[in-house]
Amino acid sequence: MSVVRGALFDKDGTLFDFAATWEAWAAVFLEGLTSDAHGAAELGKVIGFDYAQRRFQPDSVVIAGTPWEIAETLLPHMPGHSVTSLLDFLNEEAEQAPQVEAVPLVPFLSSLRQNGLRLGVATNDAEAPARTHLARAGVTGFFDFIAGFDSGHGGKPAPGQLLAFAEAVDLPVEQIVMVGDSTHDLQAGRAAGMRCVGVLTGLAERDVLAPHADAVFDDISALPAWIAAQGR
Known part of the structure; x- marks a missing residue:
């Protein structure tokens, strides 16, 4: 792998x-x-x-x-x-919705960037409020790509946003992981040919996500160790 x-x-x-x-x-x-x-x-x-x-x-x-x-x-x-x-x-x-970070995002995303990863956001929210939320958290600059359902690539579970990210960062889909809390996220990842990780900081239960994911974690804090274990 x-x-x-x-x-x-x-x-x-x-x-x-x-x-x-x-x-x-x-x-x-x-x-x-x-x-x-x-x-x-x-x-x-x-x-x-x-x-x-x-x-x-x-x-x-x-x-x-x-x-x-x-x-x-x-x-x-x-x-x-x-x-x-x-x-x-x-x-x-x-x-205007006050966002509650799943984990402290600045150190989490900073660590991923320091390890050389290209990062993106693909949301079924509109792009403008998505950018507002990321800016309020002080994390916009960590991302190479931010797309909402209205950004011209469609919405999930279709893979358009995901394929656009792969093209934007010039990576093959096999070297990208899609991380999400819903079956829409994971189905989009599978359709794009990416690896998929589910998290439980949404409303879907583990047994709902597991059939569509390579791994399911309580939250994104477990992602760096999982990424480090890939390709060994």
């Missing part, structure tokens, strides 16, 4: 803890779309979010879907809105 020279990360649930970041944000987002808690709770059901418990369902469209897919899901329940207006509101609100 060849060495790993590049690592491509999902953002939400991988670099940032999904539940800690987005479950509190979702309640505020839904309240912004409606006039009362009852309306927010009803809209929550539409997108797989328990408003009372502040918890996403495992099959929620928010977990692995794109903002466009979330807007399309909400549209039938939002008279007077368009997909575009909902998407604009969603992206504006998402930029």
Whole structure:
């Protein structure tokens, strides 16, 4: 097996803890779309979010879907809105979401760069809020490539973003690992011909990710040792 020279990360649930970041944000987002808690709770059901418990369902469209897919899901329940207006509101609100790092990202990413890895982010979020979140964490400069679903490469589980990363850093796909918290991430990695690592800082359980991954870890802190063991 060849060495790993590049690592491509999902953002939400991988670099940032999904539940800690987005479950509190979702309640505020839904309240912004409606006039009362009852309306927010009803809209929550539409997108797989328990408003009372502040918890996403495992099959929620928010977990692995794109903002466009979330807007399309909400549209039938939002008279007077368009997909575009909902998407604009969603992206504006998402930029304000306080991100909770899955591990301290600056030392983690610095170590990978010092070991010569090329790094990227492939998210089903829009690119603009993704860049805002990475900038707030002070880690944008560690990445050679950042793409959202709207960056021209499509969204996961299709492999477009992943293949674009491989081309951008001039690495064969066999030397890249895709790291993510959802089956969308890992299916995209497999479709691109990359190795895949799952992490449990999203909402998917180990037994859901394991069939699609070369390894599954509690969080990304275990990744450097796994990479070092490849190609020996």
